[in-house]
Amino acid sequence: MASIKDVAKLAGVSVTTVSRVMNNRGYIGSKTRKNVESAMKELDYQPNQIARALLKNQSHVIGVIIPNLSHPFFAELMSWIEQYASSQNYKLLVCNSLHEAEKELNYIKMLRQNRVDGIIMCSHTLEIEAYQNVNLPIVSFDRVLSSSIPYIANDNYTGGELATNHLIDQGCNKLLHISGPLHYDLLANRRSDAFQITCMKNNIAYETIEGAHVKATFEENWDFIQQNIADKLSQVDGIFCSNDIFAYTLYEYAKSVGIKVPEQLKIVGYDYHSFTRMLQTPKLTTIKQPIKEIGNALASSLIDQIENGVHDNGSNTILAVELIKGETT
């Protein structure tokens, strides 16, 4: 690829002159400018953004660590983050942690060594200290990492409340909740808190079963249901699942053992991502996360930190959720 030296040589000027033309700095005669510009065009010269990044100590690159791109929620989230970042002239390095702590740690190290301007953390398999030591602008999705690291979340508590109240309104009185993993203090666990509190307030019998980390396949969910939930299905009349793929698997499982949804069993999911929107049979009753708004908020919050410095807790953002009534309740 042509270098700035090649341009200078062809135009018959110094490298400093080429640099001045590119940056519109200092006095340059119109003939010289024309010569330099036509040399740049002839050589198809592209300014070296890596050299610029080194010089200005700003790479305009953002790292995003997610559990897995092939999960429809994260694919869609990533797509919105990329579109927002690109509109602000930032590029994205994408990392799949696959829910492995070691991979997540290595990605953080790699991103620091590559001098990204900041990191969007959507994977959370490490203890909080690991994130506090990163020493770069960070924004977190759905987890509180520290008072100096802003987070973006959907309104998980309201989501859990909407789902549970909806099941109760539809006449359920023996409820089950399949949560996400409860070990890390994820904000998604507020869905479970809301479920329990809403059941208690309404004097409804309830149970919570801790789900595994986001499963992306039908088969893994099916196995989990067989091992942990199958025996309980006939004893409950409403189930709130903390994600749509699980809710869909549960619907198919109930159907396979002759339990009618929604007549005998009502099911509410969570997410309303591209899979759910595409699915017609059944149309799931679910809680809609505003995925586009979450992606935009993650990107804009991080870019704001990069360009204007770290804020205090005031910059957390909680985005509203919505009940989508489908055919499973």
Place this chain on the structure above:
Amino acid sequence: MASIKDVAKLAGVSVTTVSRVMNNRGYIGSKTRKNVESAMKELDYQPNQIARALLKNQSHVIGVIIPNLSHPFFAELMSWIEQYASSQNYKLLVCNSLHEAEKELNYIKMLRQNRVDGIIMCSHTLEIEAYQNVNLPIVSFDRVLSSSIPYIANDNYTGGELATNHLIDQGCNKLLHISGPLHYDLLANRRSDAFQITCMKNNIAYETIEGAHVKATFEENWDFIQQNIADKLSQVDGIFCSNDIFAYTLYEYAKSVGIKVPEQLKIVGYDYHSFTRMLQTPKLTTIKQPIKEIGNALASSLIDQIENGVHDNGSNTILAVELIKGETT
């Protein structure tokens, strides 16, 4: 972030000595090595990979341009590309072209300015000259760009043949094919060629309708069907769709107008991505693209070019497809 100068200062040595320790070059006494290493640890020093990239003229960054990450095929493909690249110590810059030629062109320019080592092109909205002028290692997915640019493709012709023969074997004799866009000479068009030739060989009445660019939503496909296909549905008994999301929409549309699948109308799709694998009602009959193998081949072919130079045409890869028999035939 700590610099190499800070490390040298704390360890009481010169920058050259720190650099020697890091690169294991020249003689370093064991006490000096220990001092430098403990200074690096104390300051949490991370070597600057951007400086290294500039020096070595290799960034270990690959650019990937895809139409849209939120489409399940590309999300899954991207996930496999990232996993392979990461295992070889390469990072990915991801770009959503959204099928817009101007965006695609800007991304190519941006990737060159950021000195990526090479580009994986999965979006094809430009004329071929635009790719030939890139002057970087490129590998293309499903499109022949030039004899010096390798491509990776699934065996589209065999896929089209398998789908069409399957419909004929199941007793269909009035066939319809919904292709992708035929304007660019994409390898996916070999599916349509195979459809036509197989119909002709078997003396089967057929028609091809040109579909629009990969639609990712049910609603857009539904509108397309209403406008372009609805009138023909009762006149055919088998339809080969060039993607699964379209096939699923068509199945739902046929159901809504009282046409029974597979009794009155048989449908075959193409892709077998995460959406199709998840979908239980119906299980689609489709042609399986080996998405993991395609992702691995794209990444390994590009890395091979980056590290060992450009090859001739011999390095194209065509990967085998497979008929998955579901409930729609």
